[in-house]
Amino acid sequence: MKKHVTIYEIAKKANTSTATVSRVLSNSDYPVSPELRTKIQKVAKELNYIPNMLGRQLKTNNSMTIGVIIPSITNPFYSSIVLGIEEVARKRGYHVLLCNSHRSPKLEESYLNELVQKQVKGLIISSISQNNKLLLQLGKNGLNFVALDQSVDGLTSSQIHFDYKKAGYLATSYLIAKGHRDIAFVSSPLSRPSRQKVYEGFQEALREHEIDMEENWVQISSSEEEHSNENFEFKNGKLLTSKLLEQDKLPTAIFACNDMTAFGVMKELTEKAIKIPDEISVIGFDNIEFGNIVTPSLTTINQPDHEMGRLACNLLLDQLNGEAAESVDMILQPKIIERNSVAVLKN
Amino acid sequence: MKKHVTIYEIAKKANTSTATVSRVLSNSDYPVSPELRTKIQKVAKELNYIPNMLGRQLKTNNSMTIGVIIPSITNPFYSSIVLGIEEVARKRGYHVLLCNSHRSPKLEESYLNELVQKQVKGLIISSISQNNKLLLQLGKNGLNFVALDQSVDGLTSSQIHFDYKKAGYLATSYLIAKGHRDIAFVSSPLSRPSRQKVYEGFQEALREHEIDMEENWVQISSSEEEHSNENFEFKNGKLLTSKLLEQDKLPTAIFACNDMTAFGVMKELTEKAIKIPDEISVIGFDNIEFGNIVTPSLTTINQPDHEMGRLACNLLLDQLNGEAAESVDMILQPKIIERNSVAVLKN
DNA sequence: CTGTTAGCGCATTCAA
DNA sequence: TTGAATGCGCTAACAG
Numbered sequence A, B: 001m002k003k004h005v006t007i008y009e010i011a012k013k014a015n016t017s018t019a020t021v022s023r024v025l026s027n028s029d030y031p032v033s034p035e036l037r038t039k040i041q042k043v044a045k046e047l048n049y050i051p052n053m054l055g056r057q058l059k060t061n062n063s064m065t066i067g068v069i070i071p072s073i074t075n076p077f078y079s080s081i082v083l084g085i086e087e088v089a090r091k092r093g094y095h096v097l098l099c100n101s102h103r104s105p106k107l108e109e110s111y112l113n114e115l116v117q118k119q120v121k122g123l124i125i126s127s128i129s130q131n132n133k134l135l136l137q138l139g140k141n142g143l144n145f146v147a148l149d150q151s152v153d154g155l156t157s158s159q160i161h162f163d164y165k166k167a168g169y170l171a172t173s174y175l176i177a178k179g180h181r182d183i184a185f186v187s188s189p190l191s192r193p194s195r196q197k198v199y200e201g202f203q204e205a206l207r208e209h210e211i212d213m214e215e216n217w218v219q220i221s222s223s224e225e226e227h228s229n230e231n232f233e234f235k236n237g238k239l240l241t242s243k244l245l246e247q248d249k250l251p252t253a254i255f256a257c258n259d260m261t262a263f264g265v266m267k268e269l270t271e272k273a274i275k276i277p278d279e280i281s282v283i284g285f286d287n288i289e290f291g292n293i294v295t296p297s298l299t300t301i302n303q304p305d306h307e308m309g310r311l312a313c314n315l316l317l318d319q320l321n322g323e324a325a326e327s328v329d330m331i332l333q334p335k336i337i338e339r340n341s342v343a344v345l346k347n
Numbered sequence C: 001c002t003g004t005t006a007g008c009g010c011a012t013t014c015a016a
Numbered sequence D: 001t002t003g004a005a006t007g008c009g010c011t012a013a014c015a016g
Helices: A007-013 A018-025 A034-046 A051-058 A078-090 A103-118 A133-140 A164-177 A191-210 A223-226 A232-244 A259-271 A305-318 B007-013 B017-025 B032-047 B053-060 B076-091 B105-117 B133-140 B164-176 B191-207 B221-227 B230-244 B259-271 B305-320
Strands: A065-070 A095-100 A124-125 A145-148 A158-162 A183-187 A218-220 A252-255 A281-283 A301-304 A329-330 A333-335 B065-070 B094-100 B124-125 B144-147 B157-163 B182-188 B219-222 B251-258 B280-281 B301-302 B328-334 B336-337
Touching: A007 A018, A007 A034, A018 A034, A051 B053, A065 A103, A065 A301, A065 A305, A078 A095, A078 A191, A078 A305, A078 B094, A078 B230, A095 A103, A095 B076, A095 B094, A103 A124, A103 A133, A103 A158, A124 A305, A133 A218, A145 A305, A158 A305, A164 A252, A164 A281, A164 A333, A183 A232, A183 A259, A183 B328, A218 A232, A223 A259, A232 A252, A232 A259, A252 A259, A259 A281, A305 A329, B007 B017, B007 B032, B017 B032, B032 B305, B065 B076, B065 B144, B065 B305, B076 B094, B094 B105, B105 B124, B105 B133, B124 B305, B133 B144, B144 B305, B157 B164, B157 B305, B164 B182, B164 B191, B164 B251, B164 B280, B164 B301, B164 B336, B182 B230, B182 B259, B219 B230, B230 B251, B230 B259, B251 B259, B259 B280, B305 B328
Parallel strands: A065 A095, A065 A124, A124 A145, A145 A158, A158 A329, A183 A218, A183 A252, A252 A281, B065 B094, B065 B124, B124 B144, B144 B157, B157 B328, B182 B219, B182 B251, B251 B280
Antiparallel strands: A301 A333, B301 B336
16 A cells, blocks of 8 residues: 555645645635635645545544444345445445344344444444343443334334334235135244234234134244244245145135245245145235246235335434434335235135 | 543553553553553443544554445345355454445446545455446555456456356357257346356357357347346346247247346246246356246356355455455356256257 | 644554 | 553644
8 A cells, every 4th residue: 555645745735734725625615715725626636635534534523434234135125225225325425334143143242342433423223132232232322323123122212113013914904805714824933023013913814804813824933943044034935835735724825924935935836836826825025026026926015125224324314413303213004015926716 | 422431531540551551452462461451451341441443543544444336235146245245354354335336337436436535445346337447546556456247457456257258158058958059148238248258158159069149039138228227137138038039930048148137038938928948948147046936946057146255355355464466366167057947958 | 714733542652 | 561652634723
């Protein structure tokens, strides 16, 4: 690395002071005479000056950087959120430090510490631990953050929620409205509160329509299997479906806890030569892009990932600027995306 | 934000100097008496000290941060690369500043500038412009970077390549070996050199087997359409396939320039009730996860994305530490992933 | 309008 | 082994 050009050298070469150089080069609105201004700019260009933000950041105590901690960028749901976050961060002059927690609480915690040390101005987090002591403490110490998809109890911090229970209810009601009464539920572990809520919505819809839940049709993997690998959701959907198909009586529709799981369900059904939706209907949850790509295209619940990212980031930055209330709870509403994986049942 | 605890306050409370405090708290190997050391650590804990990395970074001129510029995290190929990068960055104590260029040269350029200003120690970039003046200049000024998937001419910088031409050749030869002679090529614009290479490999394989290329079966979209949106590759594959199907004579196999495009091809074929692979075979390129999910599962060329990310990051960090040659060119080799989208043709 | 000066928080000479 | 002093590059009082 060559030595860096600093404002000091510019000042010297332009016969002025570092203060004035700083004023013009940092786009301050402080008055500087036009001649001096252009001269400084000219010299800066000649010297190929690149401002060192570390200096400014240390002085102004403003890193213009936010941290994002999510389970894995490999999951399309999160990559879409991150894209939304980055989009508004960029527009508002911030940069994004990305951290994948890989669903590991220890990793999440160490990232959390490192980000704070790096002086991020704020944090958007989809935490893996529901009761994160460290997060709570950092929050009390003044760290601004917004939480995605979870309740951080005992703290006034902004949160972006999605109405999971209503979503589960909505998906199930949709199936019922299409004439289905024999409905299975296939899910990865209910370790996250969000999934638990979806399941509650499922149960409520059945109850409301006086449908008895068939225990054998509720396939939820045990949590030990969760950490296996990236492809977990898909494989899990496939596996649970094969178990489901061992039953004597089969459901007419399957509600999968997310789209990746739904793809696993569809794969298994297709391999067993069961027609979708003619023999068994499938409904997913998330509305990731691939729902359109798969055949038949997947009917699902829209979870506005990109929008969630945008909202979260705007909320966070508003908060930093004191333009928003300290603690905002946004609850996004579910919506059915009708495609081709659910059949209308004739009685 | 509360006021931060600094080493100064710790020094005061521990009856010592900032120098000593710094020495123990920054894990320096500078000798400090055990008593003082434990005392300082105790006080630091009491005061809930959080080191301010901006101070250290400014002093040591080492941000421990690398920048990553890729087209879009939304593309599974890139999200996998980024995951690989972040994985080794973390292990080696670095953080990742993520930038999505959205295939916009202007955006890419402004990110480039901002990253340099933020003093990133290195950069991994999959650039959209093949001849990036700014990148060249920054390289000359001492910025360390490794380029993915492209040649940055006229500069000694490390690059991770994939043997695209051989890959194109391999895929085509595979189809030929399975008895196909009527092979179509469906691609997004050949604006990137990588795609151009794939096409050359395709042509070479045909030539070698004395197969005349049918012009009508080469469907390559014009570049103006490229920037439309996230879903471009998929839609493009679908659209070009519909054009392809208008021909009098149809091919027995389609080679798509990447998996997303291949999914579009498959979708269109399925919608037109053309059986894959019985009537038309499809081969993709990338080996993204969803190739397993789609039905039939997609035969494709493996491009080791996660591995590329890991390699790129290790290379970059080795370079920063002077542990690697200035300029390394790695060329990764293609491999066929056999699945179920290609039929064996009987003569 | 311009320049002088004093730090931001930290690591590192240099002397003791 | 310790501490005083300096400065990384920049911005912000303050005084002119």
